[in-house]
Amino acid sequence: MTDYLIDGGVLADGKKAQVFISGGRIVEIDHVVANPNAVNAVRVDAHGCLILPGFVDIHTHLREPGREDSETVESGSRAAAKGGFTAVSAMANTFPVADTAGVVEQVYALGQAAGLCDVFPIGAVTQGLAGQALAELGAMADSKARVRIFSDDGNCVFDPIVMRRALEYVKKFNGVIAQHAQDPQLTKDAQMNEGFLSSRLGMKGWPSVAEESIIARDVLLADHVQSRLHVCHVTTSGGVDIIRWAKARGIQVSAEVTPHHLLLTEELATSYDPIYKVNPPLRTEKDVMALREGLADGTIDVVATDHAPHSAESKECEWQAAAFGMLGLETAFSIVQATMIDTKMMTWSDLVDRMSTAPALIGGYSDHGHSLRVGSSAHVAIVNPTRAWQVDRDLVASRSKNTPYHGMEFPGSVVATFFRGVPTVLDSKLVRTNNGN
Amino acid sequence: MRHLLSSADLSYAQAVKILDTAQEMARISEGPVKKLPTLRGRTIVNLFFEDSTRTRISFEAAAKRLSADVINFSAKGSSTSKGESLKDTAQTLQAMGADAVILRHSASGAAQRLASSHWTTGSVINAGDGTHEHPTQALLDAFTIRKHLRGGTGDLRGLTVAIVGDILHSRVARSNIHLLNLLGAQVILVAPPTLIPLGAEKWSVQISYDLDAVLPLVDAVMMLRVQQERMNDFFFPTAREYSHYYGLNSDRLKLMKPTSLIMHPGPMNRGLEITAESADSARSVILEQVTNGVSVRMAVLYLLLAGAPNEDGELI
Amino acid sequence: MSVALSAVDISRALTRIAHEILERNGGPDSIVLMGIPTRGAFLASRLANSIAGIEGREVPVGTLDITLHRDDLRLRPLRALVPTMTPLGGIEGRNVILVDDVLFSGRTIRAALDALGEIGRPKSVQLAALVDRGHRELPIRADYVGKNLPTSKAQSVKVHLSEIDGVDEVLVESTEG
Numbered sequence: 001m002t003d004y005l006i007d008g009g010v011l012a013d014g015k016k017a018q019v020f021i022s023g024g025r026i027v028e029i030d031h032v033v034a035n036p037n038a039v040n041a042v043r044v045d046a047h048g049c050l051i052l053p054g055f056v057d058i059h060t061h062l063r064e065p066g067r068e069d070s071e072t073v074e075s076g077s078r079a080a081a082k083g084g085f086t087a088v089s090a091m092a093n094t095f096p097v098a099d100t101a102g103v104v105e106q107v108y109a110l111g112q113a114a115g116l117c118d119v120f121p122i123g124a125v126t127q128g129l130a131g132q133a134l135a136e137l138g139a140m141a142d143s144k145a146r147v148r149i150f151s152d153d154g155n156c157v158f159d160p161i162v163m164r165r166a167l168e169y170v171k172k173f174n175g176v177i178a179q180h181a182q183d184p185q186l187t188k189d190a191q192m193n194e195g196f197l198s199s200r201l202g203m204k205g206w207p208s209v210a211e212e213s214i215i216a217r218d219v220l221l222a223d224h225v226q227s228r229l230h231v232c233h234v235t236t237s238g239g240v241d242i243i244r245w246a247k248a249r250g251i252q253v254s255a256e257v258t259p260h261h262l263l264l265t266e267e268l269a270t271s272y273d274p275i276y277k278v279n280p281p282l283r284t285e286k287d288v289m290a291l292r293e294g295l296a297d298g299t300i301d302v303v304a305t306d307h308a309p310h311s312a313e314s315k316e317c318e319w320q321a322a323a324f325g326m327l328g329l330e331t332a333f334s335i336v337q338a339t340m341i342d343t344k345m346m347t348w349s350d351l352v353d354r355m356s357t358a359p360a361l362i363g364g365y366s367d368h369g370h371s372l373r374v375g376s377s378a379h380v381a382i383v384n385p386t387r388a389w390q391v392d393r394d395l396v397a398s399r400s401k402n403t404p405y406h407g408m409e410f411p412g413s414v415v416a417t418f419f420r421g422v423p424t425v426l427d428s429k430l431v432r433t434n435n436g437n
Numbered sequence: 438m439r440h441l442l443s444s445a446d447l448s449y450a451q452a453v454k455i456l457d458t459a460q461e462m463a464r465i466s467e468g469p470v471k472k473l474p475t476l477r478g479r480t481i482v483n484l485f486f487e488d489s490t491r492t493r494i495s496f497e498a499a500a501k502r503l504s505a506d507v508i509n510f511s512a513k514g515s516s517t518s519k520g521e522s523l524k525d526t527a528q529t530l531q532a533m534g535a536d537a538v539i540l541r542h543s544a545s546g547a548a549q550r551l552a553s554s555h556w557t558t559g560s561v562i563n564a565g566d567g568t569h570e571h572p573t574q575a576l577l578d579a580f581t582i583r584k585h586l587r588g589g590t591g592d593l594r595g596l597t598v599a600i601v602g603d604i605l606h607s608r609v610a611r612s613n614i615h616l617l618n619l620l621g622a623q624v625i626l627v628a629p630p631t632l633i634p635l636g637a638e639k640w641s642v643q644i645s646y647d648l649d650a651v652l653p654l655v656d657a658v659m660m661l662r663v664q665q666e667r668m669n670d671f672f673f674p675t676a677r678e679y680s681h682y683y684g685l686n687s688d689r690l691k692l693m694k695p696t697s698l699i700m701h702p703g704p705m706n707r708g709l710e711i712t713a714e715s716a717d718s719a720r721s722v723i724l725e726q727v728t729n730g731v732s733v734r735m736a737v738l739y740l741l742l743a744g745a746p747n748e749d750g751e752l753i
Numbered sequence: 754m755s756v757a758l759s760a761v762d763i764s765r766a767l768t769r770i771a772h773e774i775l776e777r778n779g780g781p782d783s784i785v786l787m788g789i790p791t792r793g794a795f796l797a798s799r800l801a802n803s804i805a806g807i808e809g810r811e812v813p814v815g816t817l818d819i820t821l822h823r824d825d826l827r828l829r830p831l832r833a834l835v836p837t838m839t840p841l842g843g844i845e846g847r848n849v850i851l852v853d854d855v856l857f858s859g860r861t862i863r864a865a866l867d868a869l870g871e872i873g874r875p876k877s878v879q880l881a882a883l884v885d886r887g888h889r890e891l892p893i894r895a896d897y898v899g900k901n902l903p904t905s906k907a908q909s910v911k912v913h914l915s916e917i918d919g920v921d922e923v924l925v926e927s928t929e930g
Contacts, residue, residue, distance in 0.1 A: 196636030202545035202569030202608060205635065271553070272546030316524050316554075318544035320567070454833065461818070461834040470871040473821045739821075744831035752831075 001421060005038050009046030009382060011372060012348040019051055021378040024421035029372060044426070046382050049415055052352055054086025054117075054379030056359040056368050057329065058149060059178075059232060059256060059304035062088075062119070064110060065103070066095025070400045071309040073110035073119055078397040079307070079329040081116045081424035084381030084414040087360070087368045088117060088307075088329075092124040093154035099124035099135035101143035108145035116424050120363060123147040125166050125177060129155045134166060141173040148364040151178035153232055156214060158184055163218060167227040176254075176362060178230040181214035181239070182206075182280065191319060193266045193281045201269060203319070206281050208236040215239050219246035219253050230362060231255040233306050235280045237290030244299045254362050256304035257291050259335035260326055264288075264404065274315050274322030275404050278308070295354060296345040302359040305332050309400035327403040330396060334410035337385055342411060378421035385412035389428075397430060438753050439746075440552045440561040441737055443570040444616040451753045452619055453592060456580050458736035459729070460589055466502065466732055475743050476505035482535040483509045484526065485564070486542040491703060492564050495727070496539050499734035505742075508535070523547060527556035535559050537742055545569035545608075560741045560752070568606050574702050575612035577733040579620055581726050582657050585698055594621030599651050601627040601683060602661030602710050603672075605634050609702045610661060614642055627651050628683065631672045648683055649692060657698040660685050660711045676709055684708075685715045698722050757902055757910070758923035763883065766899035767796070770881055771803035773897050778848050781808045783876065785847045787817045789865055790835045793853040795916045796883060800852060815840030817851070822864035839872055849875040850897075854912040856882035859893030884923055886910050 006019040011029075020028040020038045028035045062076035071079075073090070080088045090107055092098035098107060104121040111119025123140035127133045129152045140147040150170060157163045157179060166177050187210045192198050194205020215231055219242065222229035234240060234255050246253045260278065265285055268276040276282060294300040308325025315322050336355065340346040346354075352371060360369025370376045391405040417425040424431055438446060447455075465473065481500045483493050493509065500507045512526055523542070530538060537560040540548050545567030552561040565571040582593060598617055604610045604626050617624050624642045626633060633644055645651050652658065663679060673679045680686070685699065693699075699711075699721040707713050716723060740753045758766070778784055781804055788797025794816045801814045818835040820826075851865055862880060869878060881897040886904045904910060904925060911924040 194635060196639055199634035199636045200611075202567050202611060272549050273553075313522070318523055318542065318547040318550050320544040321522075458834055461821075461836060464836070465821075465871070468871055469873075474867065475821045475826065740831060743826045745827055745829050747830035 003037055003041035004044055004418070004421070004423065005033060005041040006044045006046050006051055006380070006382065009049040009051040012050060012052055012352045014348075017051065019372060019380070021380070021418065021421050024378055026372055026374055026376055026378050029374060044382070044416060044423075046415070048386060049382050049384045050348060051372065052348070052381045052383060053356045053370060053372055054368065054381050054417060054419065055084045055333065055355045056087045056363070056365060057085050057305050057307070057332070058089040058302065058359045058363050059153070060088045060090055060307040060329065061093065061309065061325070062090040062107070063309060064094065065106065070311045071398060073107060074114040074116070075397065075399040076307070076309070076329070077111065077114040077116035077119065078430055079327070081417050081419065082397045082414065082430060083329040083331070084333050084383060084417050084425075085329060086117050086379035086381070086417065086419045087120065087365055089120045089122050089149055089363055091151060091153045092122050093129060097124050097128050098122070099127050099129075101136065101139040101145075104140050104145040104147055105143050117419055118365065118368065120149075120365060121145045121147060122149045122151050122153075122178070125150045125152045125157050126162060131155060131158055131162060134162070134169065137166070137169055137175065138172065141175060148173070148175050149178050149230070149362070150175055151180065151232065153178065153180040156180050156182040156184060160217060160221065164221050164225060167222055167229065168225045171227050174364065176228040176230045178232050179214065179218050180232050181211045181218070183210040183214055186210035190281075191277070192269045193283045195266070195284065197266050197269065201272070203269070208238055208283070211236055211280060212238040212242060215242050219243070219251050222253060223249070223251045226252075228252045228254070233258050233261065233280055233304070234291065234294070234300060235261050235283050235287060237287050240290045240294040240299055244294070247299065254301040254358070255299070256302045257295055257300045258306045259303060259328055259332045260404065261291055262288065262295070262339045263335050268404070272319050274317070274319045275326070275402060277319055277322050277324055278326050279324035292339060292345055295340060296350070301354065302362065303332060303336055303354050304359065305329055309398050310402045311400060315402050325402065327396065327398050327400065329398070331391060331403065331405050331410070333381070333383060333414050334389070334412055337412045338410055341385070378418050380416075380418040381414060382416040383412060384415045387413045387415065389413045438751055439741070440548075441572055441741065442548045442552055442561065442563045444572040444575045444612045444619070445570070447572075447616070447619065449592070449619055452576070452579070452616060454753060455576055455733070455736050455740065456583060457590070458740060459576070459580050459733045462735040462739070463729065463732035471502050472504060473502060474504050475739060476500070476503040479505040479536040479742055480534055481505045481507050481537045481539065481738065482530050483507065484512070484530065484538050484540045485510065486512045486523070486547075487565070489541055489565070491727070492541065495730045496564065496734050498731045499738055502731070502735055503738055505738070508533070523551065524554065524556050527551055527554070531557045531559070537562060537738065539564050541565045543567055562737060562741070565608055567608065568611075569608050570612045571608040572612050572616075573730070573734055573737060574609050575616040576737070577726055577730040578613055578659065578700060578702070579616050580729050580733050581700065581722050582698065584729070585722065586656055586696070592620040593617060596656045597623040597625065597654055599625045599627055599655040599658045600661065601648060601658060601685070603632050603663045603667060604628050604637070604661070605632045606667075607661050613659065614640060625651050625655065629673055629679070648689065652689055652692040653694065655697060656694065657700055658685065658693070659700045659702070661702070662704065662706055663710045665706075665709070680709055683710065685711045687712060687714045690715055690718060693720070700726060702726070754924055754926040756922055757925050758884070758900055760921035763899070763921045763923065766883065767799055768803055770897045770899060771800050771807060774800070774850055774881065775804065775807065777879070777896070781810050781812050783848045784812050784850060785840045785842070785844055785875075786812060786814045786850050786852055787840065787844070787869070788814070789851065789853045789861065790816055790818055791917065792912055792914050795914050796854060797852040800881070813840035813842055817865055817868055819861060819864040819868045822867040824860060824864070837868070843873055844869065844875045845873040846876050848877045848879065851878060851880045853880070854883050855910050856880070856885045856893075856895050856898075857888060859889045859891035862893045863891050883912060884910055
């Protein structure tokens with residue numbers, strides 16, 4: 001394995017440091033590395049950059065098995081690497097659904113074969129995501145994939161008794177239920193946030209209360225049975241308030257927010273361009289501000305992209321016929337920098353917590369999320385906060401092109417990514433590895 | 438503007454110009470020879486993804502009276518069965534050389550989607566998109582009111598119009614609210630609370646749940662069609678209760694001003710939102726709305742297709 | 754820019770044309786005047802007044818907006834339509850005198866003939882033009898002409914009438930700068 005010396009950058013706390021990587025691990029961090037082998041190491045220029053632990057995304061859709069036309073585990077891994085991620089969790093709404101040990105082991109194996117980041121499959125809560133019978137959660141936990149996060153994402157676990165049982169059952173192996181909070185009765189055929197704008201545009205609305213009522217119910221359930229709850233993609237200011245209330249009472253709840261909900265609002269739907277169609281929908285300026293505050297004060301624990309690739313046919317049509325979802329992996333860091341760091345709402349250490357440490361803790365990914373320290377696996381993201389770039393949908397690493405940011409400029413970018421000591425991205429470009437990827 | 442997508446896009450001057458032009462078209466339609474050579478050689482496509490014989494025939498008549506060639510394309514397409522995609526169909530029609538596409542679709546925003554895509558280059562006229570807008574309907578409604586109550590010229594300043602029924606799902610209501618306000622009229626919405634859209638209190642309208650209180654105040658009442666299926670979605674308990682409170686029956690006729698007009702965009706649910714007596718009464722202009730529809734659509738086609746853009750790139 | 758016709762010239766020409774119309778048609782009985790807006794309509798009114806002055810009888814007057822029948826609509830932005838006013842008693846079986854200010858390519862008159870066809874079937878259609886500036890593109894000729902003004906294509910003829918322009922005059926100007 002090649003040795004690498006990252007030189008000229010600073011750590012999250014602002015200290016200038018050189019980082020020496022060897023044998024897949026971080027061997028030394030120092031103002032000037034003393035290790036004699038460093039002299040022969042490949043130098044990685046990090047001037048003007050921050051050297052951070054590799055990011056961890058606990059909410060992505062990699063579409064394999066079943067929808068390989070829009071993404072595969074491998075292409076998704078490439079997108080993840082470009083975004084500075086060294087670990088991603090893959091949601092279970094594949095075809096077939098990841099509700100058995102067999103399917104999660106398959107996804108895990110695909111991630112290993114791609115070898116660009118760790119892919120941790122998420123197991124379904126209920127069989128077929130139908131919300132009725134529990135899936136074999138224990139078998140999935142014991143499988144090679146060692147599933148700890150379970151989610152029916154795409155669907156809400158709506159029946160309260162099913163949700164209660166699921167919360168209870170995973171205590172055995174310290175699992176966590178990640179809920180997609182959406183009351184299905186209140187959101188039948190819903191297209192965008194319900195409000196003044198949806199009425200004017202003639203589009204069926206997705207009211208905030210449909211999310212908040214489920215969050216409220218679930219935090220109370222989690223408290224009652226003393227189990228861990230994770231709330232996927234929080235999008236409303238009311239949702240943030242409920243989670244803040246729950247945490248103040250000591251309830252074991254964690255929450256995530258997507259980069260697009262930190263940046264975009266429902267105003268974009270005025271164009272009727274379904275590139276902006278997503279579930280849960282883009283909401284109001286007030287919600288965006290509440291989410292940013294929630295992320296800054298830790299009410300929201302992590303940033304998770306909900307990376308949702310879709311083929312061109314699913315988006316080149318009228319809004320109602322289009323699929324819900326946006327790409328997210330490659331732009332996540334830039335958006336969090338623009339909305340949270342450059343606005344001085346968070347420090348770089350906070351960003352490391354929200355994008356690396358906290359997500360790794362929730363998933364139990366013990367090899368990830370540690371701030372850079374000697375001895376840990378060398379999962380590193382090198383970012384340059386002043387290297388601006390413009391998003392081009394034709395240059396994405398994902399198989400699909402449904403990014404809502406095409407043409408937008410962001411102030412900072414990911415420059416290099418190291419996965420277990422091997423560079424997957426250098427100079428903002430994917431590295432061709434020995435197995436031809 | 439190159440397209441007619443919504444009445445919210447029209448300026449006062451543009452709206453009046455369309456109505457004045459429609460006036461001329463109406464006069465020609467009353468003469469012995471109803472045909473004009475003005476759009477000879479143009480191809481106009483009726484692209485209807487939703488069944489609507491009435492609107493389609495109205496546009497067809499308008500186009501033919503201006504000597505344009507008309508192609509009718511009925512596509513089966515709903516949000517559940519993708520069927521023929523809007524993009525594919527539009528590109529096929531473009532390859533056939535359509536100068537204008539008249540689009541009716543069940544998806545709100547479909548007309549705008551078509552106009553802002555690069556799937557066709559001709560003018561797009563919205564003949565009804567989901568629950569969003571139906572601008573030519575609003576124009577013919579305004580034309581009809583103007584003809585009866587303003588001598589066929591000017592605008593609708595000083596008039597009050599009630600729109601009654603399923604406002605929530607009505608593109609006719611939305612287009613009319615924009616246009617009536619633009620032309621200076623006051624609008625009152627009357628419906629059970631379940632059928633008033635969220636945020637409507639911020640629109641430039643008054644809202645009332647009491648039809649009897651509103652009828653004596655208005656110069657025209659527009660009854661909207663109420664679908665029986667709405668009962669299954671819990672918008673109102675029974676048809677009987679709906680008609681009792683919101684149906685335009687003969688008792689309610691007596692509450693109206695002697696010069697007030699009764700209007701309906703059609704098709705009517707006789708017995709639900711309107712009784713046969715009211716529909717056929719002397720102050721009903723429902724059939725005339727249909728005739729005026731052809732004149733208004735002739736005006737729109739003429740203005741969008743006959744001339745060249747002015748220095749601002751505008752057609753109307 | 755030169756003045757081809759002064760106010761006095763215009764007045765005399767119109768008086769002469771009024772007499773010619775009466776002479777040709779054997780009196781005012783069968784005549785209907787149809788002016789082509791904008792200025793042709795004013796000229797038609799003036800002719801009607803002239804005839805009334807000579808014969809002591811009113812002659813029906815109407816206007817004919819030919820915009821919808823033009824063959825050159827696509828080349829320029831659309832103007833507002835002007836209502837066509839059918840003269841009292843219609844045109845069926847009457848001698849229609851079309852009145853326009855300038856006769857040039859003849860296309861306006863061709864459109865007017867089509868437009869007339871929609872209103873009815875006249876016994877005859879005659880044309881009175883205040884100015885004939887030549888350069889016909891169609892086989893159209895005027896029956897009554899105020900003044901023949903041979904012009905080059907590089908020139909433009911402007912008719913001003915007091916009803917709308919505040920003054921009566923016909924100007925010829927060169928369009929080449």
